[in-house]
Amino acid sequence: MLKICRITLTVTLASLLFSFASHAIWYESSGQAVIHNGNKQQARQQATQEAIKQALLFAGASISTIQHLTNGLLSDDSIEIRSSGEVDNIELIDEVYDGDILTVSIRADIFPQKIECRAADYQKSIVTTWYPIKHRQQATVGNLFDFGQYVAVNFQQEFNQHAKNSHLYKVEPYYLNLQNGEPVVVELAHKTNAQFVLLAEISELSTIQNASNRLAFWQSPTASRDFSLTMAVYDGNTGDQVFKKIQGITSIWEFDTHESLDPSSSRLWRSEFGKQVTSLLQNLTNEIDDVLSCLPAFGRVLYVSNDQININLGQQDGLREGDQLTLFQMSQFFDTRGKLHQQYQLHPELVTVTQLFTNTATVTSVSGAPLANIQANDFVARR
Numbered sequence: 001m002l003k004i005c006r007i008t009l010t011v012t013l014a015s016l017l018f019s020f021a022s023h024a025i026w027y028e029s030s031g032q033a034v035i036h037n038g039n040k041q042q043a044r045q046q047a048t049q050e051a052i053k054q055a056l057l058f059a060g061a062s063i064s065t066i067q068h069l070t071n072g073l074l075s076d077d078s079i080e081i082r083s084s085g086e087v088d089n090i091e092l093i094d095e096v097y098d099g100d101i102l103t104v105s106i107r108a109d110i111f112p113q114k115i116e117c118r119a120a121d122y123q124k125s126i127v128t129t130w131y132p133i134k135h136r137q138q139a140t141v142g143n144l145f146d147f148g149q150y151v152a153v154n155f156q157q158e159f160n161q162h163a164k165n166s167h168l169y170k171v172e173p174y175y176l177n178l179q180n181g182e183p184v185v186v187e188l189a190h191k192t193n194a195q196f197v198l199l200a201e202i203s204e205l206s207t208i209q210n211a212s213n214r215l216a217f218w219q220s221p222t223a224s225r226d227f228s229l230t231m232a233v234y235d236g237n238t239g240d241q242v243f244k245k246i247q248g249i250t251s252i253w254e255f256d257t258h259e260s261l262d263p264s265s266s267r268l269w270r271s272e273f274g275k276q277v278t279s280l281l282q283n284l285t286n287e288i289d290d291v292l293s294c295l296p297a298f299g300r301v302l303y304v305s306n307d308q309i310n311i312n313l314g315q316q317d318g319l320r321e322g323d324q325l326t327l328f329q330m331s332q333f334f335d336t337r338g339k340l341h342q343q344y345q346l347h348p349e350l351v352t353v354t355q356l357f358t359n360t361a362t363v364t365s366v367s368g369a370p371l372a373n374i375q376a377n378d379f380v381a382r383r
Contacts, residue, residue: 030094030105040102044095047104052090122297122318122382124166126159127194127236128152131202131229132175138205141225141253142268143260148175148202150263151229151277155200158281165293167316168198177201178232182239189236193312193359195298196242197234198288203246204228207253225253227277231284233291237298237330237379243291247284249276297382301327304374307364309351311380314359323353325363325380327371347374 031051035043093105131148139145152171159168170192176184178199185197210222228248234241251273255261261268268274299313309327313319327347349369355362363380365371 030103032101032103035097035100035102040097043102044104047102048090048106051104051106122313123316124196124292124295124297125194125317126166126168126196126198126233126292127170127172127188127192128156128168128198128200129172129174129176129188131200132177133202133205135205138207141207141223141257142255142263144205144263147205147263149173151202151281152200153264154269154278155281155284158278159285159288162282162285163289165289166196169316170194178230182234185234185239186236189234190300193300195236196292197236198231199234200229200231202227203230204248207257209257223253223257224250225273226250227273227280229280229284231288233288235295237300242295243288245284245287247280249280251276299325299380301374301376301378301380302360303376304371307371308354309363309371309374311361311363312359313380314357314361316359319353319356319361321353321356323382324350324366325353325382327351327374327378327380329378347371351380 029051031047033043033047091107093107094103095105096103130152133139133145133148136145139147156168156171159166172188172192176188176199178201180199185199189195189197204226205228207223207225210224226248227250228246230246231244232241233243253273254271269278297313297317299311299317302310302312304310311325327349329345329347331345349371350366351363351371352366353361354364
């Protein structure tokens with residue numbers, strides 16, 4: 001059996017995060033293989049096949065077609081990988097010989113499928129904070145200056161009740177603004193061991209006094225209240241935004257406009273206004289859960305002890321003993337036009353889960369080979 005010495009994968013962050021879009025995505029990857037008995041054609045085919053397979057599995061996609069490569073020295077080869085997507089085109093970028101080691105670099109144009117994704121087997125962990133009120137003077141009616149705290153808590157309850165592919169496991173007890181940016185997002189995710197960070201802002205909480213009906217002059221004037229929530233979800237490893245939406249409601253405000261309310265009270269949340277806010281939170285839950293379902297399931301390396309690695313994924317994330325994961329390191333670079341890219345370098349050895357705990361796990365090499373060059377804050381991903 002041909003031994004693959006090293007697989008190196010380079011993709012843009014946008015390609016990785018949106019690998020299930022309806023359009024094709026370009027992936028560049030390179031693989032090394034040993035040439036046995038001078039059989040360069042076999043080594044070339046196997047190295048190319050392994051590079052494509054690793055790139056697809058890492059990105060959460062997969063393929064099912066047989067492709068005949070018509071680029072340079074690959075013209076007589078074919079590759080078959082049975083899974084659930086389609087490779088539209090493969091281009092040969094480079095082919096380098098160094099003794100009995102062959103390195104093939106390719107670029108593949110891939111149409112992933114939406115209906116299946118292996119990453120959906122794992123729960124995505126989310127952390128959030130309290131939600132600030134953009135125009136605080138609007139909270140004067142009802143004395144709801146702390147309303148953002150309880151919207152966040154109620155959203156956590158709704159999310160964990162209705163979401164299927166992710167869980168909002170923590171609400172940090174302080175406010176963060178949507179404009180805080182990448183460094184704060186990454187720091188919060190790292191501190192709480194979350195894969196995604198959800199930030200939100202109550203962008204509207206205004207009240208409108210409605211005029212009473214002249215034909216029913218004995219009735220008291222009624223009021224209505226607007227509520228809008230701006231919500232964004234970020235990848236905790238990179239700080240990149242993966243979801244953003246503004247959603248709002250207008251509801252009857254059945255309380256006296258001079259009355260102070262407890263923002264956590266069932267009286268408020270069982271009112272028509274409270275019910276509509278809850279419905280809005282449920283809608284956002286479904287949308288966010290759908291977006292996150294097929295994104296890669298990333299975890300961090302917490303520490304390395306001999307040939308065992310402890311990671312921050314566990315039972316609550318859907319991990320099971322025997323699951324196989326890919327180790328990788330991530331770096332950033334700017335191209336000649338100043339555009340920032342993410343680069344992922346996969347470790348040649350797969351790891352398997354040998355011990356499982358609530359929110360951590362111990363993994364070891366599948367082949368038993370030493371796990372060289374792995375350190376804390378490197379990453380693991382679901383294959």
